[in-house]
Amino acid sequence: MLRLLFAPKWFYGIDIAFEIVSIIVAVLISYYSYKLYTISKKKEHKYFHIFFLMIAIAFVFKILTNFDLYFEVLNTLHIGSMQIQYISKNISTIYRFGGLFMYRLLTALFAYGLYMLSYRKHDRKDLLLFVYFLSVLAFFSYYSYFLFHLTIIIILGFVSMNYWRNFKKKHTTNSKCVAYGFIMLSLAHLVFAIVEIDLALYVVAEVLQLAGFCLLLGAFISVIRK
Amino acid sequence: MRGGGRRDRVDVILAILETIYTERNEAKPTHIMYKANLSHKLMDSYFTELIEKGIIEKFDVKGKVRIKLTERGSEFLRELRKMKSFMESFGL
16 A cells, blocks of 8 residues: 555654754745845746745745645544545545645746756756656656655755865865755755654654754844845 | 956846945945946946835035935945845755
């Protein structure tokens, strides 16, 4: 049977709170880069704004999907009747598929978008081709979540390498936070990929992801407070 | 200016505003043109835009034109420095 739920029961809701923090950070960064775009009119700043907005929306889809999954578990445990379960499962399967597809597609676009900006690959044809590839990935990873996380690790790995080089060049607190933040995000996906080994790994992955976004928030705050 | 690459609008605007700021808010247009490495035509177009937005203003000192930052301009300069620094931490 296809397994979609990896969080231990005691962690239900806590992961949603973690995701809300990530949404807030992503929206802040997106808004700030949009403000800069209105002055600079640079495509890079506009794309940067869009990609961070995408990851924020991706987390909204993840929350909605997880909420539905958690609700069904509780429903089955306390109320469950055969007929009700059957109907809700049919609706939920489409809902979950859609939710997970959107979460994975937007996350993959976020990662690829940052890769594109990091390595100055701005060709629109490349982007369209990758939108297609990443849509295929998001679609089929419903049956193999490992494939999705593996792809994200590779893309975010390259992005992290670039941010690390940037930190070594600039030696600023912000660039350090950004480099470590993306290393954390890459590690989070590495742990998500092997989560089936032990449910506790889901918690580790969520904590790593939260730490990654908190480091990005740290970079943001250190700039704002100057 | 930082680096040797092509400058964008933010770099140019920052160079103009930083020059005015370092000249104690009483900069000569020719000085700005020299420090920001701009042509006369380009400088004029930036001046027009920045004056329209209330970021800088022209004033006279013994019949000679000087440029200063408005209160809004000083705030804008602080904000622009932060934004630039933030995007640089992403290598942009």
